[in-house]
Amino acid sequence: MIVPLTHVLILAAILFCLGLGCVLAWSSNVIMLLIGIEIMLNAAMLVFVGGSCQWGMADGQVFALMIIAMTSAEVSLALALVVYLHRRRKTVDVDAFRELRDNETKP
């Protein structure tokens, strides 16, 4: 393998932290949140593929393919949800949706 595993892992860690930062910092927009999650998933996929190359086994790549399939399904569903939420409340701020919270909580 040309690229050493360590480099792959470092890259994946950087990607993951970027995704996490996106999720934490941009919570006012559901779409940015979804993008952050995609980036984190991609970081995980990179680790799978790197590991698969390192030890010469196909399992990691198979798993990466499954994650791709799963994320595409998830994104299509999530975007539909976002559209629906936006229609209802005219906003995409995640913190605006808190109906499940117990309203009668005393201070």
Next chain:
Amino acid sequence: MKLSLELIVLLPLLGSLFNALLGRIVPRRLAETIACAVIWGSFVAALAAARAYSGPVTMEMASWLSAFDFHAPLTLYLDSLSLILCLMITFVCGLIHVYAVGYMQDEPGYCRFFALLNLFVAAMLLLVLAENLPLLYLGWEGVGFCSYFLIGFWYQDPNNATAGRKAFIVTRIGDVGLALAIVWIFQSLGTVSITQVNQMGHSLPLGVITGLGLLMLLGAMGKSAQVPLMVWLPDAMAGPTPVSAQIHAATMVTAGVYLLMRLFPLIGLSATVTAAIAVTGALTAFYGATCALVQRDLKRILAYSTISQIGYMVLGVGVGALTASTFHLIEHAFFKALLFLGAGCVITALHHEQDIFRMGGLRRTLPATFYCFLAGALCLAGLPLTGGFFSKDGILAAVWQQGGLLGGGLYALGLLTALLTAVYTFRMVFLIFGGNEAQGPLASAPLAAKGKPHQTLPSVMQWTLIPLALLGLGGGLLNLPAYLGQGWMAQLLAPLDHGDQHGLSLGVELTLQGLAASISLAGVALAWFRFGGARRAQRLAEAEQPVRGLAAFLLAGWYVDALYRLLFVRPYAWLSGVLWQGVDEGLVDQSFDQMGTLLGRCGQRLGSWSCGRVSIYLLSLSAGAALCIGWFAWGAL
């Protein structure tokens, strides 16, 4: 023989079950008939057993308690004592049942009543026929259980319910003594069979026998209403009159006397125990008689007279005169049942008026009841040639024969009690039946208010008095004194008596009987001078004044109730109050309340974290994950 023995106990039990389970479904007449029929069937079975009787029989019906070397099977034991008692119990209870049909004719809860009444008889018969102590204890407790329910039969009135509870609790104090004695007997002898225990008595040290005897005496005190546990009996009058008759005459109170007789071969070995029994009996006899002197309630007079007469029986057991004691027990059952049933007639006829100072002239309006009641009163007062005279004299003669300072003192106390008995008995008779109805300021007031002067009695209530009256009067024939030829009871019970009871010379015996006869006649004369004829009206007028001094002391039963309330009830109530309000409500409940409040507050604190903002959740999730990873990384380094 086996079959009849089984039937004696099982028939009343079946009757009780029938009335309890099916009594509401079948017509009333059938339920009543069955309740009476089972008792009479039991009487017939007892008669059959008596015909076939040739010696003590032991019969094992089934196994019951059995663990390691402890065995208490369901075994019945029939000897002369239990045979005589069975005959008496079934006969008297049979009459009482028939009477109860008339007495309770307006009572809606008759199923409950007859079921309990039958169960009462079954428990008493089991007690009498039991061969081992645990079985006897089963009957003993069964009797207590039924008496509790029957005394508080009209439980809607809290007073009645309280009287039932009082009877239950006071007798329970005695029961503890009996239970301890049974355990002790098993521990020291390794058996609970009464026949074996009685034979093995000599192998025990005297101290153990004394302890056992005193514990047994405690049990008998509770059940037989002896001093100092006699307080429940006067209150037990709260129950219906047939119940009072059954408790006083045939079942319940004789159980204690029976227990002492049954185990006399064991406990009679200790002179301390016999002396204690005799003194208890004599004191009780005196106590009951003095209290009965001033009571106004008809049923309370009879209750105190029962206490007094049971005292005589216990006194007889104490001096070893088991035959005389048994004879008095049987005789007492007849005349006390008679008096109670007669009192029930009087009370029913007068619309549930129980104050003897408000009665009068009933000898004309209720002649049948009057003559029967008079027969009972003659027996109770011990007038010569009645059954009560012979039985009481038998006990007194045995006490005299005991001799010594103790015997002499007890004899004097017994004679004094006999005098008092005659006085209070005829005070009652003169006040209820003497005079005219209109006489006296109080006599007619409550009756006039109710319109009809006399309620008509169901005839069955008066019929049942007649056989009892005949048996009470002629009961002396059952056990004639030695100089008139032995009675069959003495011959039958001969194996029971250990000392020679017939050692008195004819002259002494006749003198003693003459003394007893003149004492009772003197008592009747005293009662006549105070309550008879023209002086009756004067007494009625005096009765309106509040009682003072000695009379008040006696009316309140020597203030024993007040004393017990002060000594036991009030400290107990105080302790209960402290435990209830201080410990239970204050400590236990409060601490649980506090804990609940604390946990609730914690939950609210934690709950306020769930604010519903997704960004905060995400942040805390990643912070937590970072913490975990950091922790592991730190560990790896």
